[in-house]
Amino acid sequence: MGNETPGGVIWRGQVVTADRLIDVGAVVTEGDRIAWVGQADQIPDAMQGYEIAGLARGLTILPGLVDVHCHGGGGTSFPDAETLDDVEAAANEHLKHGTTTLIASLVTAPLDVLVKRAALLVEAVEQGLVAGIHYEGPFLAAERCGAQDPKYLVSATPDAVNRLVSAAKGAAVSMTIAPEACISDEGKAALKALVAGRVLPSWGHTDCSIDQAKSAVVQGVQDLKSAGEIVRGGRATVTHLFNGMRPLHHRDPGPIPAFVSAAKDGEVILEMINDGTHLNPTLVAEILNTVGRDNAVFVTDAMAATGIGDGTYTLGSQRVRVENGIARLADGDAIAGGTAHLVDCVRIAATKGETSLVDAVYLASAQGASVLGLKDRGRLEPGLRADMLITDANLFPVKVVRAGEVVS
DSSP: OTTOOOOOEEEEEEEEOSSOEEEEEEEEEETTEEEEEEEGGGOOGGGTTSEEOSOSTTOEEEEOEEEEEEOEETTEEGGGOOSHHHHHHHHHHHHTTTEEEEEEEEEOOOHHHHHHHHHHHHHHHHTTSOSEEEEEOSSOOGGGOTTSOGGGOOOOOHHHHHHHHHHHTTOEEEEEEOGGGGSSHHHHHHHHHHHHTTOEEEEOSBOOOHHHHHHHHHHHHHHHHTSSSOOTTSOEEETTTTTTBOOOOSSSOOSHHHHHHHHHTTSEEEEEOOSSSSSOHHHHHHHHHHHOGGGEEEOOOBOTTTTTOSEEEEETTEEEEEETTEEEETTSOOBOOBOOOHHHHHHHHHHHSSOOHHHHHHHHTHHHHHHHTOTTSSSOOTTSBOOEEEEOTTSOEEEEEETTEEOO
16 A cells, blocks of 8 residues: 555646745645645655656746636637637637636627527536636627627617526626616616626726716626625626726716726726737736725737737627737727737736736736636635646746646
8 A cells, every 4th residue: 555656746836826926836736636835845745755747947837827808719719609619729729828717708799699609608618618608798888899890789688688698508707788788777677687697797898977887886786785696706897997998088087987996995806908909017007006906807808819820800790900919800990809818918917017926927817716706716725726827937838737637
């Protein structure tokens, strides 16, 4: 019995936990769980005989990243996917760059199309390819619809919401909705139906006033509190802050200050696309200084070109032109999603902004898990799922581990 092969793996390198950097650290995994995290010279005696899988020099160990807003990658997109192979190709593009939990985002389309796409994504969730569905539309403001096709925008009604929620069979985690869509009695009823279906509202693609934004946030908080059980992580999000919404102006403030204030009060979580194109990294750091890292989350808003490069792509019914890594509508100038992986957002925050590596990683891992209400991932802590991204010293992926298995 004493000659049995030990049942764990030791990963050595600089370890990024939720609250500190361990320069010469180690993560020990047993099966699909993390068993121990700490200084490499303090590994418990009982674990000393485990297989050593990571070298100490030059490697950084991050928790697996969690992206709650992603439209695709690897040449395919979720809004255009026809088969599970299409979904898998997009999901794998992000998985091999360290995103071990991914939400598949759809875009505005006819309800029949959204129902069809949702049915495919439900299968993808069941097979573990993605972790859920995000509907970005169709209840958006035409004035701020960005790359969404305005001809398919519709009013928010309980029937329309229920149809989309039902199609997702419990896999829908969030829905982007404009605050002004929830002003009427029917709009308020639609919001209640959304929350009753255990789907988080995500405020965005809006041309609303500051007062309308405040009112929607309050209504959302009330609906979530009265839902009877916690809906996902319990807080609404704001879809890619600053992008797809009326800009801040000193005489016409629009929704942004209302969203930032609500985040500072812990009422919403602000999505930010920290890819260097959608937002200036210094602005991102200033928002974080204002609201705190527990009230924001990094997302990619990535589309099909991610990992492929420049060219012409589709996003739902829209043609998209990608030049120099920037995606825009082929027939206009609106930005049409991102082309970065989530680890790129971390790298930009830590090297080009004023955000610490610990906080940048937290925003791309623990916070995504928090939005989803997933308590078993997003951090390097004993007992949690063994999801890890191992990078070189410049934060470029070297190896990816999901549930204890090396997947890339």
